[in-house]
Amino acid sequence: MRRWLIIATVALVFLGAVLMTESKWEGDVTESAAAPLAEKAGVFESQLLPWKIEGDLLLFFFLTGGVAAGFAAGYYWRTLFPGKDEK
Numbered sequence: 199m200r201r202w203l204i205i206a207t208v209a210l211v212f213l214g215a216v217l218m219t220e221s222k223w224e225g226d227v228t229e230s231a232a233a234p235l236a237e238k239a240g241v242f243e244s245q246l247l248p249w250k251i252e253g254d255l256l257l258f259f260f261l262t263g264g265v266a267a268g269f270a271a272g273y274y275w276r277t278l279f280p281g282k283d284e285k
Contacts, residue, residue, distance in 0.1 A: 216258060 236242070271278065 213258075217255070 233243075
Protein backbone atom coordinates (compact mmCIF):
# COMPACT_ATOMS: atom_id res chain seq x y z
CA MET A 199 0.00 0.00 0.00
CA ARG A 200 2.79 2.38 0.87
CA ARG A 201 4.55 1.66 -2.42
CA TRP A 202 1.44 2.65 -4.42
CA LEU A 203 1.14 5.85 -2.41
CA ILE A 204 4.73 6.77 -3.25
CA ILE A 205 4.23 5.94 -6.94
CA ALA A 206 1.01 7.97 -7.09
CA THR A 207 2.67 10.93 -5.35
CA VAL A 208 5.63 10.91 -7.74
CA ALA A 209 3.30 10.66 -10.75
CA LEU A 210 1.16 13.56 -9.51
CA VAL A 211 4.20 15.74 -8.81
CA PHE A 212 5.59 14.99 -12.28
CA LEU A 213 2.25 15.68 -13.95
CA GLY A 214 1.88 18.91 -11.98
CA ALA A 215 5.34 20.02 -13.05
CA VAL A 216 4.54 19.28 -16.69
CA LEU A 217 1.24 21.17 -16.53
CA MET A 218 2.76 24.23 -14.84
CA THR A 219 5.67 24.74 -17.23
CA GLU A 220 5.27 27.18 -20.05
CA SER A 221 5.93 26.09 -23.58
CA LYS A 222 8.45 27.98 -25.72
CA TRP A 223 6.53 27.20 -28.89
CA GLU A 224 3.03 28.10 -29.95
CA GLY A 225 0.92 25.02 -30.59
CA ASP A 226 2.18 21.53 -31.23
CA VAL A 227 2.94 19.21 -34.11
CA THR A 228 -0.72 18.97 -35.05
CA GLU A 229 -1.08 22.72 -35.45
CA SER A 230 2.22 23.29 -37.26
CA ALA A 231 2.35 20.28 -39.59
CA ALA A 232 -1.01 18.55 -39.90
CA ALA A 233 -3.37 21.54 -39.71
CA PRO A 234 -2.25 23.14 -43.01
CA LEU A 235 -2.58 19.80 -44.81
CA ALA A 236 -6.04 19.21 -43.33
CA GLU A 237 -7.21 22.70 -44.31
CA LYS A 238 -5.91 22.17 -47.83
CA ALA A 239 -7.91 18.91 -48.03
CA GLY A 240 -11.01 20.56 -46.58
CA VAL A 241 -11.07 18.49 -43.38
CA PHE A 242 -11.78 20.29 -40.11
CA GLU A 243 -11.01 19.34 -36.52
CA SER A 244 -13.73 17.53 -34.62
CA GLN A 245 -14.24 17.86 -30.88
CA LEU A 246 -13.80 14.39 -29.36
CA LEU A 247 -13.55 15.38 -25.71
CA PRO A 248 -15.65 17.90 -23.80
CA TRP A 249 -12.45 19.78 -22.91
CA LYS A 250 -9.51 20.88 -25.06
CA ILE A 251 -6.11 19.38 -24.36
CA GLU A 252 -3.36 21.88 -25.07
CA GLY A 253 0.18 21.14 -26.22
CA ASP A 254 1.73 17.74 -25.78
CA LEU A 255 -0.40 16.61 -22.85
CA LEU A 256 -2.17 14.03 -25.02
CA LEU A 257 1.24 12.67 -26.06
CA PHE A 258 2.15 12.40 -22.37
CA PHE A 259 -1.04 10.40 -21.71
CA PHE A 260 -0.25 7.99 -24.55
CA LEU A 261 3.33 7.65 -23.30
CA THR A 262 2.11 6.88 -19.77
CA GLY A 263 -0.31 4.27 -21.13
CA GLY A 264 2.48 2.69 -23.17
CA VAL A 265 4.73 2.51 -20.13
CA ALA A 266 1.96 0.87 -18.10
CA ALA A 267 1.20 -1.61 -20.89
CA GLY A 268 4.90 -2.39 -21.33
CA PHE A 269 5.30 -3.00 -17.62
CA ALA A 270 2.26 -5.29 -17.56
CA ALA A 271 3.46 -7.22 -20.62
CA GLY A 272 6.92 -7.63 -19.10
CA TYR A 273 5.53 -8.73 -15.76
CA TYR A 274 3.26 -11.35 -17.34
CA TRP A 275 5.67 -12.33 -20.15
CA ARG A 276 5.80 -16.02 -19.25
CA THR A 277 2.02 -16.18 -18.96
CA LEU A 278 1.50 -14.43 -22.30
CA PHE A 279 4.11 -16.45 -24.19
CA PRO A 280 4.65 -19.87 -22.60
CA GLY A 281 7.82 -21.53 -23.80
CA LYS A 282 10.26 -24.12 -22.67
CA ASP A 283 10.52 -24.55 -18.94
CA GLU A 284 14.13 -23.79 -18.10
CA LYS A 285 15.45 -25.61 -15.03
